[in-house]
Amino acid sequence: xxxxxxxxxxxxxxxxxxxxxxxxxxxxxxxxxxxxxxxxxxxxxxxxxxxxxxxxxxxxxxxxxxxxxxxxxxxxxxxxxxxxxxxxxxxxxxxxxxxxxxxxxxxxxxxxxxxxxxxxxxxxxxxxxxxxxxxxxxxxxxxxxxxxxxxxxxxxxxxxxxxxxxxxxxxxxxxxxxxxxxxxxxxxxxxxxxxxxxxxxxxxxxxxxxxxxxxxxxxxxxxxxxxxxxxxxxxxxxxxxxxxxxxxxxxxxxxxxxxxxxxxxxxxxx
Numbered sequence: 001x002x003x004x005x006x007x008x009x010x011x012x013x014x015x016x017x018x019x020x021x022x023x024x025x026x027x028x029x030x031x032x033x034x035x036x037x038x039x040x041x042x043x044x045x046x047x048x049x050x051x052x053x054x055x056x057x058x059x060x061x062x063x064x065x066x067x068x069x070x071x072x073x074x075x076x077x078x079x080x081x082x083x084x085x086x087x088x089x090x091x092x093x094x095x096x097x098x099x100x101x102x103x104x105x106x107x108x109x110x111x112x113x114x115x116x117x118x119x120x121x122x123x124x125x126x127x128x129x130x131x132x133x134x135x136x137x138x139x140x141x142x143x144x145x146x147x148x149x150x151x152x153x154x155x156x157x158x159x160x161x162x163x164x165x166x167x168x169x170x171x172x173x174x175x176x177x178x179x180x181x182x183x184x185x186x187x188x189x190x191x192x193x194x195x196x197x198x199x200x201x202x203x204x205x206x207x208x209x210x211x212x213x214x215x216x217x218x219x220x221x222x223x224x225x226x227x228x229x230x231x232x233x234x235x236x237x238x239x240x241x242x243x244x245x246x247x248x249x250x251x252x253x254x255x256x257x258x259x260x261x262x263x264x265x266x267x268x269x270x
Contacts, residue, residue, distance in 0.1 A: 064245035071243060075231055079250050081145055082227035083258075085220070086213040089149045093156025093213075094206045100157060101164030107176075108168060108190065119165075126158030130216045134225040145226030152213045152220075160209050167201040168194055200270050207262040214258045218251050 102108050104122055109115035133154045137147035175193035184192065195202075221229020228247060235244040 060241060063241040066242065067246035067249060068240065068242035069246060071231075072246070075228065075247055075250055078221075078228040078231050079254055082217045082221075082229075083214065083254060085145050085148045085152060085227055086210060086217040086258075089152025089217070090156050090206065090210045090213045092149070092153040094160055094202075094209065096153070097157050097160035097164050098202075100161040101168060102190065104161060104165040105168045107171075108186070108194070122158055122161045122165075124158075125154050126162065128154075130155040131219065131223060134220045134223050138224050143224040143226075148217060148220040148225035148227055151225060152217055155216060156209050156213060159212060160205055163205045164198070164202060167198040167205075171197045204266055204270055207266055211255075211259050211262050214255055218255075 100118055100122060103110075103114055103118040106115060109118070130151050133151035134148055137150040141147050141150065171194050175197070176189050179189045179193050217227050217229075218232075219229050221227040221231070222233050224230070228251060232244060232247045232251075235241075235247060
């Protein structure tokens with residue numbers, strides 16, 4: 001009885017991962033792996049600590065259920081305020097992102113220096129965490145949802161303006177060149193050729209920004225910037241874990257509803 005020899009292993013096609021490995025890349029991969037292993041010891045994470053924390057976690061979960069519904073009405077009002085902050089902050093952020101994206105676009109910025117400056121500004125907005133922006137605006141305009149709304153606006157600009165600029169750079173040049181040949185102004189080219197092409201991308205990015213803002217607005221109350229975060233902080237500070245559980249479940253329902261609605265809109269209209 002004869003058996004067939006196994007088929008040879010298929011080699012990777014040219015240009016794939018296997019052919020791109022070089023000594024420098026291998027050294028960088030080893031250095032990254034070594035850094036992660038060393039970091040495990042530095043952060044103090046171990047299986048012993050995780051296992052020893054199990055009883056405390058179980059005790060906390062036991063104290064959280066059943067949820068306390070005694071403050072359901074004020075919690076829902078704070079939750080609605082949180083969504084209002086997210087919606088208004090996102091709307092303002094998207095509005096201001098469009099002109100900033102034009103100035104940051106490689107094809108549409110009036111000058112390379114202006115493009116670099118606006119890209120740096122957008123990167124700065126994106127780099128600073130939203131909690132820091134919330135602290136800044138709490139100092140500037142005082143406690144309350146106005147500070148949180150402004151923080152979300154800045155965070156949204158950092159998120160949307162970057163993707164808006166990239167979408168504009170990837171727009172088809174044909175319609176733009178046709179309008180330019182007809183003597184259209186820079187604004188006419190943007191309105192007649194660029195924005196109609198990139199509008200689906202703009203809308204999709206804006207919906208993702210609303211989802212992101214809804215999640216972010218929850219924690220802004222921890223620094224006095226309005227919303228339901230202050231309710232959660234007070235509940236945890238007073239060890240009212242059953243009330244905290246109700247607040248967390250309310251936040252979960254809000255975020256899930258926004259994500260589902262955003263996904264439905266993208267699937268139906270984009």
